[in-house]
Amino acid sequence: MAFLIVLAALCFLMFVAYRGYSVILFAPVAALGAVLLTDPGMVAPMFTGLFMDKMVGFVKSYFPVFLLGAVFGKVIELSGFSKAIVSSVIQMLGSGRAMLSIVLVCALLTYGGVSLFVVVFAVYPFAAEMFRQSDIPKRLIPGTIALGAFSFTMDSLPGTPQIQNLIPTTFFKTNIYAAPWLGSIGALFIFFAGMAYLEWRRRSALAAGEGYGTGHSNEPEPFDHSEKLANPWVAILPLVLVGATNRLFTDLIPKVYGKSVEFIPAVIGKATPVTQDVTKVAAIWAVEGALLVGILSVIVFAYKGVIAKFAEGTKSAIAGALLASMNTASEYGFGAIIAALPGFLVVANALQSIPNPLINEAITVTSLAGITGSASGGMGIALAAMSDFFIQAANTAGIPLEVLHRVASMASGGMDTLPHNGAVITLLAVTGLTHRVAYRDIFAITLLKTSAVFVVIAVYYLTGLV
Known part of the structure; x- marks a missing residue:
């Protein structure tokens, strides 16, 4: 009975999220x-x-990352840098490689820190x-964007600043470059397998005589090719700076602060020292x-364009960051309670x-x-409840914690994109398509x-690579 209660919860x-209610x-x-x-008496x-x-x-722990990521993405948009990056990639690869162009642009932006x-x-x-x-059929756009933005640059490639690669660091005391070889191999597998699938779908549609189609909703205005865009090298520089300074700070912070820092708040009377691990x-x-650094660099390079719209633009970014972080935090609290119930012991x-700790x-x-x-919510639930067990099992088997980090991060971005996933719902809403029309490719x-x-x-x- 206890297990059925947990399962019902x-x-x-999952049902209310699928129906669009607030998590x-x-x-x-x-x-x-x-x-x-x-146990009714334990509700309060x-x-x-x-x-x-x-x-x-x-x-x-994580709201500042949500907030700064959203603001960085917004200033990249306000500056016109995102348009310049997209346009340049398209020009380099040619219009005949539409799918590859979109996947690479999405990958570049997400790996650069854009939400x-x-x-x-x-x-x-x-x-x-x-x-x-x-x-190319419009119904293939969601799957193409999902491959570029929701997969290998979200949690596989070492160094990605997305939240799914950050959460394991607090449990395993690793950094976001954990298991670089394994992460890179996984990213290449996803990229090539995903592109092969999308190209097969495109060729199948072509053979059936299916084109872009007509009567679509949420169709954007045709791209204005006369619009003057920023220099692509300047546009991409903030993304490069985020990656470079992230690597620098990852190495520098432990050297500057050591393993912990202790300070006494400047308050009247006797204060208890605060220790930060x-x-x-x-x-x-x-x-x-x-x-x-990325936000400041965009402001410096495109001051007039950003400052003119900064106040209004960042309001929507902050609202989005609040909603995303609170959604995930609610799921995190939900997971903590579920993990504390007797029924969860059956699941645990x-x-x-399962004898193998990584599997x-x-x-x-x-x-x-x-x-x-939710990738971050599901991983948070799993690691909050079972990270000590994973660590003990890995230590017993001689598996580095870096491998635990990479497996947890990549696994979180696997089955998270089921129909009730917030990113999937947003993607379909933006493209004006339905689950019935376009979800098949996202699921693939x-x-x-x-x-x-x-x-x-x-x-x-097989190799012992980490």
Whole structure:
């Protein structure tokens, strides 16, 4: 019975998310409903002492990354740099390689630190123009953008500043460059397999005589080729600076601060010293510093264009960052309560019975990411509940924690893109398409992404590469 209560709570949250209701509202409802059915007297204590504690803790750790990432993406958009980057890639590759162009542009922007939600809005008008000119079915645009923005640059490539690559650092005390060889191999597998799939779909449509189509909704205005764009080398420089300073700060912060820092707040009376464990936050500090450098560089290079629209533009970016972080934080609090219920022991014991620690971790993370419809939320739930078990099992088997980091990160971006995923819903809404028309290709990319985790695990055991 206890297990059925946990399962019902998970299914309820997945259902309301699929129907478009706010996770911020219904995550605590689902969690506390499960507590009510298990132990009614613990509803209030678990809400205050566990749900809110974990939710606020997530916001404390990661909201600055959400905020700075959203602002960086917005100033890249306001400056016109995103248009210049997209246009340059298209010119280099040619209009005949529409799919490859869009995948590479999405990858460049997300690896450079731009939020994947921002990438969807920035790239879609150009994708529609290129697909229209090349007479490729519009229904293939969501799968193409998903491959570029939601897959290998989100959590596979070492150094990506996306939140899915940051969360494991706080549990395993690693940095975002963990397991660079495995991450790169996984990224190449996803890229080539994904492109092969998309090209097969394009050729199949061509053979069937299907083109871009007519009567679509949310069609963007045709691209104005007379518009003067920024120099592409200047446009890409902020992205390069984010990557370079991120690497610099990752190395520099531990050297400057050591393993921990202690300070006494300047308050009247006797104050208790505050100790900050730098090993847990160094990777987060590095990304925050790099994004700040990126934002400032865009303002310097395109001062007039950015400042004129900065006040209004950043309002929407901040609102988006608040919504994204609170959605994930609510799921994080939900996971903490579910993990504390007796019914979760059935799940945990079943998962722990998988003898291989890496396969165990991959299945656990990707399953919970799929259930919650969130890569970061599912991974947060899994690692909050079972990271100590993963670490102990890895130490026993002699597996470096860097490998645990990369497997968890990649697994989180596997089955998370089920129909109720927020990014999927946003992508389909922006492109004016429905699940019935376009989700098939997103799901295919999801399967490829999930299989890549097990490819990486196999490569590790066969070669010992990290």
